[in-house]
Amino acid sequence: MVRIVSGSAQGVDELAAAWAVRSAERALTPQEQQQLDDWLSQSSRHVGAFVRAQAIWTDVDRVVALDDTTRADPVAPESASRWRRYAIAASLILAILVGGITYDRFVGRIATARAEVREIALDDGSRAVLNGGAVVQVRYDENSRQIVLRRGEALFDVAHDTSRPFVVTADDVTVRAVGTRFAVAVEGGDIEVTVAEGTVEVAKAGEPPRLIRANQQFVVAPTGPRRASLDEAEIGRRLAWERGLLVFSGQSLERAASEVSRYSPVPVVIDDPTLARAEFVGVFRIGDGRAFATAAAQAFNGAVVERDGGLHLMRRPSSPSH
Numbered sequence: 001m002v003r004i005v006s007g008s009a010q011g012v013d014e015l016a017a018a019w020a021v022r023s024a025e026r027a028l029t030p031q032e033q034q035q036l037d038d039w040l041s042q043s044s045r046h047v048g049a050f051v052r053a054q055a056i057w058t059d060v061d062r063v064v065a066l067d068d069t070t071r072a073d074p075v076a077p078e079s080a081s082r083w084r085r086y087a088i089a090a091s092l093i094l095a096i097l098v099g100g101i102t103y104d105r106f107v108g109r110i111a112t113a114r115a116e117v118r119e120i121a122l123d124d125g126s127r128a129v130l131n132g133g134a135v136v137q138v139r140y141d142e143n144s145r146q147i148v149l150r151r152g153e154a155l156f157d158v159a160h161d162t163s164r165p166f167v168v169t170a171d172d173v174t175v176r177a178v179g180t181r182f183a184v185a186v187e188g189g190d191i192e193v194t195v196a197e198g199t200v201e202v203a204k205a206g207e208p209p210r211l212i213r214a215n216q217q218f219v220v221a222p223t224g225p226r227r228a229s230l231d232e233a234e235i236g237r238r239l240a241w242e243r244g245l246l247v248f249s250g251q252s253l254e255r256a257a258s259e260v261s262r263y264s265p266v267p268v269v270i271d272d273p274t275l276a277r278a279e280f281v282g283v284f285r286i287g288d289g290r291a292f293a294t295a296a297a298q299a300f301n302g303a304v305v306e307r308d309g310g311l312h313l314m315r316r317p318s319s320p321s322h
Contacts, residue, residue: 016049048125115287125159153185172205191220264289271314
């Protein structure tokens, strides 16, 4: 039995390990579940430590179970075998988290569906939010925190830890941060880095690194790098997808339709070139292409026709004059 102790006398990792072992041992009572929920809500550091403890438990218990199977004692009862496995796994998870044993865990591939936005609690208390159609791989060890962005866009809230750099890699571009909030996107051949808080270092292979500060966007493109300053409102608009929203405040209707179609199962197509250049304002839920098309049609006296697997937005024909 693992005793759960609250207060400053016991560190976060010890508590996280104890809760992970208790949860694996048996179902928590309603009172214990409430205690765990309260503790997790106090800090993202608590959440990260608990996620890490559970991940270690899963890996260690799997290895111990395999070892237990290969060395099974035909005389020992099954209950004794289960208890042995539990005791060894519990000892290892506590030793790893509390005793300083090196644990290098490859989290693996995490992907989101087309219209899905997913939040991930990372082992150190950092947070990653994946936009629709994103693919990342995560690797944490005692010296570094590494994220590989294979496709799409991801937003990171980085827990401060000067001893372990937080590095996001996309193609041949690396983005290094300590404690900040920023997004990285792979858009065609471009790598876009948008910084909401703090400062990050962006480096492309063979080129000197550049510091990108809050309210700036840096794009590494085949045609050359470019930097832009953005106000807080524009940063909020560009990162509204984190909340499951698409916000348009004067973008062309063609650009807005392209962004909507990125998430929608039914794409929105602008058939009229003049209409495509019109400026559009609106807020929509990610994946709701029909609501966008209907609102745009109403705003510009247009019509929506569904054909060829898409929602085609066009101007209404003029009434014949008499």
